[in-house]
Amino acid sequence: MSAIRLLVLGAVRMHGRAHGYQVRNDLEYWGAHEWSNAKPGSIYHALKQMAKQGLLLAHETAPSTAGGPPRTEYEVTEAGLDEYRALLRDAIRSYDRNMDVLSAAVGFIVDLPREEAVALLKERIEGIREWRDAVTEYYTPEEGPESLGHIGEIMNLWVHSADSGAEWTRGLIARIEGGAYTFAGEGDPFVGVLAEGEENPYATGVPDPGDND
């Protein structure tokens, strides 16, 4: 599963009501185009698809107030909210070798109660441990790891990266348990969206982090 649905649902929800271009701008503001497949086509596709599936409610709105073609505004439905929370919990809990889903989830993690966030992150660590054990066993033939030749380096890479992921997760748990950030029900939430008309401070004029996909 890609991160696009979680990102789009989360962005629309933070606005209450948003059109595609606004979502697109938020995601750029968050740098999501750097670490996920948040491109215009994907965003508009996800909006339409989720509207068709009843996760979003589409309002055909009047022509833009700021030039350009008319735009459609979306709102998250009850079902959409359920889906959002399910995706969010799942993204935090389960170890996926692609970091985009996790990155998106970290962006929304404060939407959960602090205790739940910590619990999910601990589940994550446990999942990494299980995955690591299974992989090392799977890739350790009877004749010893040498019989794999350089292929063993692939396993080495995964295990290295799993360990690194676990370490980062432990660090995050420590910071959250230490009182960092403002979680659900703890007062004014951190606002990470661009208001109508507000300009994106990261949009341009900044050295490009070298997109070498």
Add this chain to the structure above:
Amino acid sequence: MSAIRLLVLGAVRMHGRAHGYQVRNDLEYWGAHEWSNAKPGSIYHALKQMAKQGLLLAHETAPSTAGGPPRTEYEVTEAGLDEYRALLRDAIRSYDRNMDVLSAAVGFIVDLPREEAVALLKERIEGIREWRDAVTEYYTPEEGPESLGHIGEIMNLWVHSADSGAEWTRGLIARIEGGAYTFAGEGDPFVGVLAEGEENPYATGVPDPGDND
């Protein structure tokens, strides 16, 4: 770019001439279905697509010798070999936040001369360093990193993972420079494909590494 083209080209090349099912088996043998999108549909699609583009030559072959429908065998063309080498070099050299392309490339790295492998890996480290610098600067606003709130954790995750990737790369360079593995032009290469009729020792009966994508 996904890893599928590199994987398929590499697998066909190792056989000299292979049909889709053979490629599919090799990729399972390598565990590629665990860490890349190497599913039947993708493999057959890639084969057809690359045949259409002249990277592979398709032979319409007689019905299978072992039951089942007739099969098409493929061979890598000159252009396909160029493409293979370009993909391989690029995958080793450039830092991509998805590990599947790199994993595939590690599987084929011994296809290059030892010196070139090391040189490409050093380029990779340099690329990681540049990417890291750009990202940390991009995500360090004037008001200090605290103004990002929990969003800063996303950057933290990337940087952590970049550092881990660099560390793994340095380790691999050290092992290669220390004489590990057999590279191009150094004698009998390591053979990592299944011959016709050979059974896949990892195919079944092994604990599944828990696919929680």
Add this chain to the structure above:
DNA sequence: ACCCTCGTAGTCAAACTTGACTAGCAGCTC
């Protein structure tokens, strides 16, 4: 008045991916 550029908002075809499905043959059992 006219043109040019820039930002806004979104569409589209082509390519790729996914997961379920089909169909043929071998060997076994009953």
Add this chain to the structure above:
DNA sequence: GAGCTGCTAGTCAAGTTTGACTACGAGGGT
């Protein structure tokens, strides 16, 4: 010798992703 299972080999429709493209209007210059 009929039916069943399991392996071989691949197809297909539905969904997703990509990157290039379109169209509209504001504002500035001339």
